[in-house]
Amino acid sequence: MKYLITILFSMFFATQLSAQDATEILNKVDDNMNSETSILKSDMIIYGRRNSRTVTSVGYAEGNNKSFSEYLAPAREKGTKMLKLEDNLWIYSPSTDRTIQLSGHMLKQSVMGSDLSYEDMMENRKLTEMYDSEVIGEELIDDRNTWILQLTAKVDDASYESRKIWVDTERYVPLREELFAKSGQLLKKTELREVKQIDGRWYPTKMNYKDMLKDGKGTDFVVLEIEFDAEIPAYIFSKAALKK
Amino acid sequence: MIKFIFKAILRDKNRSVLPITVVAIGVFLTIALSGYLSGMLSDMIDQTARFQTGHIKVMSRAYAENVDQLPNDLALMDGSELLEELNSDFPNYTWVNRINFGGIIDAPDENEQSKGQGAAMGMAIEMFSKTSGETERLNLKNSLVEGRIPQKSGEVLIGYEFAEKLGAKVGDELTFMGSTMYGSMSFASFVISGTVRFGVMAMDKGTVIIDFSDAQQILNMEDAVGEILGFRHDEVFMQDEVIEMRESFNAKYANDTDEFAPIMKTLGEQNSMGTYLELVNSVSAMFVIIFVLVMSIVLWNTGLIGGLRRYQEFGIRLALGEEKGHIYRTMIFEAVIIGVIGSIIGSALGIGVTLLMQKYGIDISGMMKDATMMMPSTLRSKFSPQLLYIGFIPGLFAMVIGNMLSGIGIYKRETATLFKELEV
Numbered sequence: 001m002k003y004l005i006t007i008l009f010s011m012f013f014a015t016q017l018s019a020q021d022a023t024e025i026l027n028k029v030d031d032n033m034n035s036e037t038s039i040l041k042s043d044m045i046i047y048g049r050r051n052s053r054t055v056t057s058v059g060y061a062e063g064n065n066k067s068f069s070e071y072l073a074p075a076r077e078k079g080t081k082m083l084k085l086e087d088n089l090w091i092y093s094p095s096t097d098r099t100i101q102l103s104g105h106m107l108k109q110s111v112m113g114s115d116l117s118y119e120d121m122m123e124n125r126k127l128t129e130m131y132d133s134e135v136i137g138e139e140l141i142d143d144r145n146t147w148i149l150q151l152t153a154k155v156d157d158a159s160y161e162s163r164k165i166w167v168d169t170e171r172y173v174p175l176r177e178e179l180f181a182k183s184g185q186l187l188k189k190t191e192l193r194e195v196k197q198i199d200g201r202w203y204p205t206k207m208n209y210k211d212m213l214k215d216g217k218g219t220d221f222v223v224l225e226i227e228f229d230a231e232i233p234a235y236i237f238s239k240a241a242l243k244k
Numbered sequence: 245m246i247k248f249i250f251k252a253i254l255r256d257k258n259r260s261v262l263p264i265t266v267v268a269i270g271v272f273l274t275i276a277l278s279g280y281l282s283g284m285l286s287d288m289i290d291q292t293a294r295f296q297t298g299h300i301k302v303m304s305r306a307y308a309e310n311v312d313q314l315p316n317d318l319a320l321m322d323g324s325e326l327l328e329e330l331n332s333d334f335p336n337y338t339w340v341n342r343i344n345f346g347g348i349i350d351a352p353d354e355n356e357q358s359k360g361q362g363a364a365m366g367m368a369i370e371m372f373s374k375t376s377g378e379t380e381r382l383n384l385k386n387s388l389v390e391g392r393i394p395q396k397s398g399e400v401l402i403g404y405e406f407a408e409k410l411g412a413k414v415g416d417e418l419t420f421m422g423s424t425m426y427g428s429m430s431f432a433s434f435v436i437s438g439t440v441r442f443g444v445m446a447m448d449k450g451t452v453i454i455d456f457s458d459a460q461q462i463l464n465m466e467d468a469v470g471e472i473l474g475f476r477h478d479e480v481f482m483q484d485e486v487i488e489m490r491e492s493f494n495a496k497y498a499n500d501t502d503e504f505a506p507i508m509k510t511l512g513e514q515n516s517m518g519t520y521l522e523l524v525n526s527v528s529a530m531f532v533i534i535f536v537l538v539m540s541i542v543l544w545n546t547g548l549i550g551g552l553r554r555y556q557e558f559g560i561r562l563a564l565g566e567e568k569g570h571i572y573r574t575m576i577f578e579a580v581i582i583g584v585i586g587s588i589i590g591s592a593l594g595i596g597v598t599l600l601m602q603k604y605g606i607d608i609s610g611m612m613k614d615a616t617m618m619m620p621s622t623l624r625s626k627f628s629p630q631l632l633y634i635g636f637i638p639g640l641f642a643m644v645i646g647n648m649l650s651g652i653g654i655y656k657r658e659t660a661t662l663f664k665e666l667e668v
Binding site for chain 2: 080099
């Protein structure tokens with residue numbers, strides 16, 4: 001009886017410890033990946049069956065709810081802008097000089113033929129705000145030790161019901177992520193590489209997003225320049241900035 | 245002899261009314277149901293051919309593999325060259341370019357804000373061409389609810405329910421947002437020239453039609469084409485002919501290893517239409533078999549009842565020295581005459597109802613409010629020369645077989661016991 005109680009207590013504390021550890025890990029990941037503001041210049045390389053394209057853009061973000069992107073190249077995309085405020089997304093097209101607001105299931109459409117949806121692009125809430133977490137194992141990825149965290153949505157509006165992330169045990173950077181639907185089907189897979197120290201934090205500078213429901217090599221996202229906690233003028237996050 | 249039997253039938257109503265009624269009802273049901281079912285199935289096939297598959301279609305191999313995803317990134321290049329080749333190789337067919345595409349349609353209000361938005365199923369056809377016959381093929385003029393067919397670049401036709409959902413009307417501007425062939429973001433503005441009732445709920449709720457040249461421009465598909473559809477000049481689908489065409493066309497590209505090389509597919513090889521075609525072909529045969537089986541049993545039974553009723557008559561005729569074979573033959577002749585009369589009445593009624601159903605049809609739009617599959621909203625019967633004999637022959641045979649079976653009893657009668665039976 002004494003043994004049984006000891007085992008049960010140990011199991012209870014082990015579970016508590018695991019949950020606590022997972023939350024702590026996730027907090028550190030959030031701290032590492034998020035900042036008050038950021039300015040990011042990037043290349044998105046979209047691989048098709050006939051050819052591949054590189055789309056260059058610059059993005060401004062403030063907190064979790066405000067972001068603004070402007071596409072710089074290629075010519076057909078140049079001048080296209082996107083503004084996200086809270087749950088709303090507006091896209092400005094210079095060719096028609098119109099701003100279109102996307103909502104509902106339209107946000108699940110692919111961005112420029114990539115493996116990312118508008119919803120994926122918009123998602124920058126902290127993981128700890130959206131998911132309960134649990135450490136379910138450890139694995140070596142590219143000679144880096146990682147914890148495998150199982151995340152389960154605790155809010156109704158999370159884009160994915162559950163996620164599995166592989167977090168570098170030393171740098172608190174995710175190196176792999178798998179996103180699942182409610183049915184348990186794997187929808188997307190992300191590999192994060194070329195982790196560099198930028199402004200005192202570790203940050204992946206090359207990512208590959210793969211929509212598992214599509215054929216192909218996925219979409220690469222390469223960070224060209226990134227500045228954390230930069231000063232961004234308030235007008236950037238306004239609809240007026242779209243037509244400027 | 246025939247005259248004698250005919251008179252007997254007319255004079256003895258009990259001998260003719262019931263079998264004639266039974267045969268007529270059976271023949272009527274066979275013709276009416278067969279005409280209705282083949283009408284319904286042919287409507288679905290025609291509709292699918294006109295809007296989606298053509299009688300035959302050419303695509304790139306890679307496109308054909310993913311055709312459900314509207315993969316314009318895998319479209320055929322050098323479309324005009326291929327079109328010329330098809331026109332010269334298969335001159336009995338009209339070859340038309342089509343592009344199917346998806347995207348978002350946004351309707352702006354007076355302040356340029358979105359007042360309505362929806363996912364659109366786009367279809368680009370050669371509307372401005374004088375020779376393609378596409379406007380007539382898709383019956384666009386008669387399907388207009390409001391407005392007119394696009395006459396210049398930048399005009400669009402839209403499903404009337406889609407327009408209602410967007411809060412847009414003829415003359416309003418719409419913005420299209422989608423992807424080019426190369427995956428770039430594509431925006432374009434169109435003016436609604438007309439709203440259309442396609443008669444297919446899924447299309448009424450989300451389809452826009454633009455000219456092929458406009459689609460090439462907005463989707464960055466210069467000289468590229470998603471699909472080239474072939475329609476026989478008389479618009480009649482000929483299964484054997486298209487199979488031959490497919491064989492000869494695909495043989496030309498058999499050694500080409502390029503995944504973007506063209507491939508030809510018949511209507512039967514697309515959208516699971518093969519099953520439908522088989523179904524259409526087997527419907528008539530199925531009806532005839534069921535009819536002959538069921539009617540034979542019913543008429544056998546009717547013949548038996550008649551035989552029992554005429555038990556005494558046959559006994560007297562046998563007692564008077566008439567041969568069993570003669571009685572049996574007169575009975576069969578009688579059955580033939582009754583079968584012919586019943587079949588004529590049944591065929592006339594069945595064909596009449598089929599022609600009425602072909603003209604007016606049954607409107608099932610009320611039942612299809614949330615339908616997403618491509619189905620005509622009015623179900624019609626289809627008259628074909630086949631209907632002239634599809635009920636007539638089995639009607640006649642069923643009557644004759646029924647009587648032949650029940651008449652076997654005549655041979656079991658013993659002359660020696662006849663007088664006892666007749667209590668003479």
